[in-house]
Amino acid sequence: MSRTRVHNLFVSSDGYAAGNRVTFDAPIGDARALFSKFDGRVIHGINGIDDPVTVDRALFSMWGQGIGAEIMGRRKFGPQTGPWPDDGWAGWWGDEPPFRTPVFVLTHHRRPPIEFDNGTSFHFIDANAQDAVTMAQHAAGGLDVRLGGGPSSIRQFLQADLVDFLHLAIVPVVLGAGVRLFDDLVGLEDRFTVETIGTTSGLTHQLWNRTPRGTTGI
C-alpha cells in the first residue's frame, strides 16, 4: 500500500505552522523560531553527522524513508504569485534539491517541468487534492507519497481525508500570528490514533496514524 505521509511539521504552542510573510529573503517567513530544533541534515538518514543521534533526529530521519514522490503547495516552491515570471526560478534549493524524487507543485499556473541530476524533478499541476495524490502515487511506483506542505496545503489534504500518517512536532514557542494548521478540522482526532512523546529538547512529537478506513463512521 502506498501511503501519504507528512513529516517534520512544526507547530507552535498557539497552533501556527508557518509565518505570514514569505519572501525571497525569508523563505520560511517570520516564524524562524518554529524550526530552531530542526536538523535538516538527517532527513536522508542519521549517518553523516558528528552530532549525537537523539530521539529528535531519529524521528526527523523518517522523512526520506521509502518515499517515491512529494506533493507541495506553490508557496513552498517559491514566493511568486500569479503567472510565473520568466526569471529562471527553480526553487529555493540550488543545484541539489533534497527531494531526489518527482515533486508535484500545486499551482493554477502550469509551466514545463524542471529536472535535476540528483533525481529531483518538479512538475507543475493544476489539480485537486485527490487527483494530485493519484498522480503522485503513480509516479512513486509503489513507494509512499510525502505531503510536503506548507500548512495550508496539508490542511486541504487533511480535510479531504487523504493523509495516512502525520508527524507533528510541537514547539514550545508562542508566535501570535501566521498560518494555522488546525482551522476547520474539528474532530480530526476521531480519524487517527495518536502517539505522543516528549524529548529532552523540549519538543513534543505526535505520530498521527489514520485508523483503518471502514472501522470508523467517517
Added chain:
Amino acid sequence: MSRTRVHNLFVSSDGYAAGNRVTFDAPIGDARALFSKFDGRVIHGINGIDDPVTVDRALFSMWGQGIGAEIMGRRKFGPQTGPWPDDGWAGWWGDEPPFRTPVFVLTHHRRPPIEFDNGTSFHFIDANAQDAVTMAQHAAGGLDVRLGGGPSSIRQFLQADLVDFLHLAIVPVVLGAGVRLFDDLVGLEDRFTVETIGTTSGLTHQLWNRTPRGTTGI
C-alpha cells in the same frame, strides 16, 4: 566520520540480552520474550507495512540508515562451534539476508567468504575488536559500521571503547538467565550521554552517544 553503531539491542529488566542456548531450532535461544515488541519489517524503513508508524518502529528503522558494513559474533551467524563443518551453512537468513552489505563474522576458524545477490557477503575473520572495526570501516567506504551482536560481542567492543552509538530497548520482562550485557562494564555511563524515553508499548529506549573523545578522562 564513520561511526560504529549498535541498534535494536533488547535487554530484559534483569540485564539479559540473549538466551543461553542457541540451537538450529532456536536461533535466538530461550529468550523469545526479549523480542516480543520488535518489528523486523522496518529495519530498512518505515514504509512497506500497513501497520501504524509508532515511535518504536521509527527507532527500529535507524538500523539500516547509512550502514556500509556489519561486524557480528560467530554465534549470530550459526550455532556451530569449533571448525566449520562442510554442510553448506550460510547463516540463518536464507537467500535474502537482510544486511545488503559486507558482514564480518568474528571466528577463530576462517573459511572462504559467501556472497549473495542482494549485496550481502559474509567474511570470516580472526581479528580483535579494533582490527575488525578497521577492516569494516574500510569496506564501508565512508558509511557507518553496525556492530550486530550478539551481546557478548557487543560487550567486547564496549570494553575496548569502540562503540560510538548504542540503541538499547529495555523490555519489561524477567528472564532469570541468559547472556548479560553489562558484565565488566562498571562506569560505562561516564563515556556516554544517554537519552531515555518510554513508549506506549512498554519499551524504554535508551540512545547512548559516546561523548567526543578527548573531553573525558578515559
